[in-house]
Amino acid sequence: MRMSLEISLDFYESLKEAIAQRADEKVKAMLEPVRAEDLSAILYELDTDDCVFVFHLLDDETIAEIVANLDEDTRQEFLRNFSPAQTARWINHMDSDDAADLLNEMPLKTREEILAFTELEVARDINDLLRYEEDSAGGLMAKELIRANVNWTVVQAIEEIRRQAEEVEKIYSLYVVDEHNLLLGRVSLKKIILASDQTRIADIYEDDLLAVKTYEDQEDVAEIMQKYDLEAVPVVNARGELMGRITIDDVVDVITEKADLDRQLMAGISEDVEEDDSIFALTRARLPWLIVGMAGGLLGARFIGFFEADLALLPAMAFFIPLITATGGNVGIQSSSIILQSLANKSSFMRGNFLLRMGKVIAVAIINGLVIGLVVFAFSFVLEVSVQLAITVSIALFFVVILASIMGTITPLILDKMHINPAVASGPFITTANDLLGLAVYFTVAHLLFKF
Amino acid sequence: MRMSLEISLDFYESLKEAIAQRADEKVKAMLEPVRAEDLSAILYELDTDDCVFVFHLLDDETIAEIVANLDEDTRQEFLRNFSPAQTARWINHMDSDDAADLLNEMPLKTREEILAFTELEVARDINDLLRYEEDSAGGLMAKELIRANVNWTVVQAIEEIRRQAEEVEKIYSLYVVDEHNLLLGRVSLKKIILASDQTRIADIYEDDLLAVKTYEDQEDVAEIMQKYDLEAVPVVNARGELMGRITIDDVVDVITEKADLDRQLMAGISEDVEEDDSIFALTRARLPWLIVGMAGGLLGARFIGFFEADLALLPAMAFFIPLITATGGNVGIQSSSIILQSLANKSSFMRGNFLLRMGKVIAVAIINGLVIGLVVFAFSFVLEVSVQLAITVSIALFFVVILASIMGTITPLILDKMHINPAVASGPFITTANDLLGLAVYFTVAHLLFKF
Numbered sequence: 001m002r003m004s005l006e007i008s009l010d011f012y013e014s015l016k017e018a019i020a021q022r023a024d025e026k027v028k029a030m031l032e033p034v035r036a037e038d039l040s041a042i043l044y045e046l047d048t049d050d051c052v053f054v055f056h057l058l059d060d061e062t063i064a065e066i067v068a069n070l071d072e073d074t075r076q077e078f079l080r081n082f083s084p085a086q087t088a089r090w091i092n093h094m095d096s097d098d099a100a101d102l103l104n105e106m107p108l109k110t111r112e113e114i115l116a117f118t119e120l121e122v123a124r125d126i127n128d129l130l131r132y133e134e135d136s137a138g139g140l141m142a143k144e145l146i147r148a149n150v151n152w153t154v155v156q157a158i159e160e161i162r163r164q165a166e167e168v169e170k171i172y173s174l175y176v177v178d179e180h181n182l183l184l185g186r187v188s189l190k191k192i193i194l195a196s197d198q199t200r201i202a203d204i205y206e207d208d209l210l211a212v213k214t215y216e217d218q219e220d221v222a223e224i225m226q227k228y229d230l231e232a233v234p235v236v237n238a239r240g241e242l243m244g245r246i247t248i249d250d251v252v253d254v255i256t257e258k259a260d261l262d263r264q265l266m267a268g269i270s271e272d273v274e275e276d277d278s279i280f281a282l283t284r285a286r287l288p289w290l291i292v293g294m295a296g297g298l299l300g301a302r303f304i305g306f307f308e309a310d311l312a313l314l315p316a317m318a319f320f321i322p323l324i325t326a327t328g329g330n331v332g333i334q335s336s337s338i339i340l341q342s343l344a345n346k347s348s349f350m351r352g353n354f355l356l357r358m359g360k361v362i363a364v365a366i367i368n369g370l371v372i373g374l375v376v377f378a379f380s381f382v383l384e385v386s387v388q389l390a391i392t393v394s395i396a397l398f399f400v401v402i403l404a405s406i407m408g409t410i411t412p413l414i415l416d417k418m419h420i421n422p423a424v425a426s427g428p429f430i431t432t433a434n435d436l437l438g439l440a441v442y443f444t445v446a447h448l449l450f451k452f
Numbered sequence: 453m454r455m456s457l458e459i460s461l462d463f464y465e466s467l468k469e470a471i472a473q474r475a476d477e478k479v480k481a482m483l484e485p486v487r488a489e490d491l492s493a494i495l496y497e498l499d500t501d502d503c504v505f506v507f508h509l510l511d512d513e514t515i516a517e518i519v520a521n522l523d524e525d526t527r528q529e530f531l532r533n534f535s536p537a538q539t540a541r542w543i544n545h546m547d548s549d550d551a552a553d554l555l556n557e558m559p560l561k562t563r564e565e566i567l568a569f570t571e572l573e574v575a576r577d578i579n580d581l582l583r584y585e586e587d588s589a590g591g592l593m594a595k596e597l598i599r600a601n602v603n604w605t606v607v608q609a610i611e612e613i614r615r616q617a618e619e620v621e622k623i624y625s626l627y628v629v630d631e632h633n634l635l636l637g638r639v640s641l642k643k644i645i646l647a648s649d650q651t652r653i654a655d656i657y658e659d660d661l662l663a664v665k666t667y668e669d670q671e672d673v674a675e676i677m678q679k680y681d682l683e684a685v686p687v688v689n690a691r692g693e694l695m696g697r698i699t700i701d702d703v704v705d706v707i708t709e710k711a712d713l714d715r716q717l718m719a720g721i722s723e724d725v726e727e728d729d730s731i732f733a734l735t736r737a738r739l740p741w742l743i744v745g746m747a748g749g750l751l752g753a754r755f756i757g758f759f760e761a762d763l764a765l766l767p768a769m770a771f772f773i774p775l776i777t778a779t780g781g782n783v784g785i786q787s788s789s790i791i792l793q794s795l796a797n798k799s800s801f802m803r804g805n806f807l808l809r810m811g812k813v814i815a816v817a818i819i820n821g822l823v824i825g826l827v828v829f830a831f832s833f834v835l836e837v838s839v840q841l842a843i844t845v846s847i848a849l850f851f852v853v854i855l856a857s858i859m860g861t862i863t864p865l866i867l868d869k870m871h872i873n874p875a876v877a878s879g880p881f882i883t884t885a886n887d888l889l890g891l892a893v894y895f896t897v898a899h900l901l902f903k904f
Binding site for chain 2: 035037158161162165170171172189190192193194225226227228229230231247248249251252253255256259260262263264266267268269273274275276279282283286287289290291293294296297298300301302304305308311312315316317318319320321322323324325326327329330331333334336337338339340341342345357360363364367368371372375376379382383384401426428431432435439
């Protein structure tokens with residue numbers, strides 16, 4: 001029995017030394033107890049020559065698993081060092097969904113070259129999977145599953161399990177089909193074990209089964225599996241034929257990627273970057289939204305410019321510019337984040353109508369606006385500004401909170417209708433828009449109240 | 453075979469009508485095909501009397517599942533309508549982890565009253581689970597699992613599965629222990645099915661098994677299960693004794709909750725609220741961070757106040773205040789979000805040393821700062837401001853980008869060391885701090901360059 005293996009820096013250092021010395025036996029012995037998932041992490045740190053050396057010490061099955069675990073960029077770069085025939089040998093050992101993902105990343109020519117070398121059955125499965133959109137249930141599923149004809153006996157089903165045991169690593173259920181491959185239900189392995197050999201599958205299978213269609217969105221699949229606590233879900237085509245199976249590990253990755261993507265969008269990062277990416281990649285991912293924010297800032301500067309005369313008369317007006325813009329930004333992000341949460345949780349089937357929702361948003365905004373307006377009014381005396389300016393700021397803040405709430409609520413809903421990820425609405429976009437909105441409200445209120 | 457059930461508004465309306473008429477048979481017939489997970493969603497929409505009516509039509513097992521699915525607040529409010537004896541009857545049907553979670557939410561007195569009515573074995577399991585911290589592996593695990601002695605034969609193991617079949621709904625593996633309950637390894641159900649009856653467990657079990665300790669953090673458990681694609685992981689105590697099992701469905705919830713919490717913190721929402729919570733709850737969750745932002749804004753106002761004389765001489769200085777604060781905020785959030793991603797992904801075991809990381813952060817910041825500074829310098833001519841002011845703004849922006857990058861990088865690292873959720877650093881906190889930082893840089897540079 002073994003605890004989870006944390007690779008220590010010591011281990012890594014001595015491994016690197018052994019690799020540098022090309023000490024075959026030593027490296028082999030060191031890597032022997034390391035899991036494929038941890039080997040991938042190690043390979044990220046090695047240069048290509050060292051990787052190639054390590055690979056010739058490992059068996060194809062382990063390499064297949066490592067390659068399946070690598071991230072897209074590294075994998076593509078890495079596989080360029082190997083021939084299509086070599087890559088095909090690894091693909092023969094991969095699960096069909098991982099193999100299809102890998103080939104999907106490749107130029108069509110390379111893909112065809114590799115498929116020419118894979119086993120016939122493997123190539124057929126992969127070609128079948130390549131037909132589906134990457135983010136659909138079909139793109140997520142694997143072909144590996146155990147299919148049992150409804151007319152079989154338990155002993156026949158067990159024979160099928162034995163035949164496929166190598167191929168299908170994780171078996172939770174047998175999917176029961178008729179002679180036309182129409183999905184009828186499932187039998188859990190538990191039931192198979194407890195049934196007598198001659199029991200008919202027809203007598204023990206559950207027909208109350210959740211299945212997803214090949215064209216369903218992967219996020220909907222994730223929601224279904226999460227809601228009903230499923231470890232696997234069968235995938236059927238429009239005719240109801242059993243096409244594949246999605247397992248929970250792939251769905252967990254979908255959930256994590258979605259959360260990461262939302263966080264990036266909220267933070268105004270336009271590409272999937274990590275701390276250890278290159279300086280160039282990091283800059284490229286960050287500049288676009290910074291430029292958007294800058295454009296907003298320049299527009300704001302232009303706008304305040306219209307009030308230069310007012311400012312010359314009352315420079316204290318400038319004191320409150322950061323307060324106004326910050327409040328607008330903060331309120332907008334809060335509002336859009338609450339809507340984001342609602343959109344993510346589609347299963348709440350009763351959201352009430354749009355006007356009711358907006359009414360509530362405005363009610364919350366009025367309370368927040370009143371509190372903030374009053375507190376700022378009180379504190380403006382500490383800042384020794386005129387009562388007139390204090391009133392201006394408070395009134396402006398009140399309206400900024402309300403308008404920013406409405407903007408923050410409506411923007412993600414509109415983006416979602418336009419099939420743009422609504423998380424964009426919680427990022428620099430909303431902050432920039434609300435900065436401008438806030439300035440407009442503030443200077444308009446000031447201009448009216450002071451009758452410059 | 454059935455597709456995932458979407459509850460339609462029509463169905464809900466006619467159900468509500470039937471409930472209002474207290475039409476026992478009709479309601480029963482309507483609810484019969486609905487899964488427990490969907491029943492929970494319906495119950496959220498009913499008032500307490502209607503819920504109680506619906507409950508008397510359902511069997512204890514279904515109710516147990518519904519109650520386990522409710523969220524904490526609703527559940528507590530709801531259970532107040534039932535006696536401890538009644539609650540105990542439902543708890544008898546729950547998985548031990550769900551039961552422990554439920555009792556954990558209750559006052560000690562109620563908890564003891566309920567436990568007094570549960571079956572002895574159930575109470576023992578629950579009491580065992582209540583000992584662990586809620587966010588540890590022990591707090592996440594369930595006691596339901598199949599334990600096989602290493603000296604058994606396959607047929608003995610199957611007998612054990614039969615004995616426990618009712619209790620343990622999902623069986624993936626048998627956990628193999630010695631006579632002292634020390635965990636030795638596991639056998640998959642697949643292997644059990646394919647082995648002959650008289651095969652000894654000792655000959656077929658895998659000893660290369662991942663297990664977690666009771667005291668491990670639930671987020672570490674989630675990371676391990678995700679990395680190694682596990683559908684279940686056994687939990688052992690410090691002595692290595694098998695204590696329970698964590699299944700992937702609970703870990704998926706951990707991952708989702710963590711993502712939701714991070715998003716809330718980034719958006720400056722201090723409590724777990726949803727769109728359909730009360731106006732009061734929504735306001736309470738939003739005001740704290742708005743007040744923080746406001747305090748920052750007032751400090752900013754105070755700070756700009758020091759430069760009132762400068763502003764009177766050159767009102768155009770105020771034009772660029774939103775640009776400066778927005779840029780600082782955007783850069784800060786980007787930086788902290790990248791660090792957040794690194795912190796979440798602890799498995800990258802080689803992050804390099806701190807100085808190298810900061811060097812890279814500063815390199816990226818210098819490039820971004822140069823680009824933004826130059827673009828703004830170019831555009832300032834469109835705005836018809838003096839060359840001197842354009843230079844001031846550009847230089848200030850350059851330094852703001854660098855300082856905000858450093859702040860955004862260091863803050864989450866410090867929070868993490870202090871065991872505060874580092875996602876706080878990507879919220880209004882960093883924006884407010886960077887607003888102030890930006891203002892300080894801008895007015896200092898201006899004061900120096902213009903020699904007011």
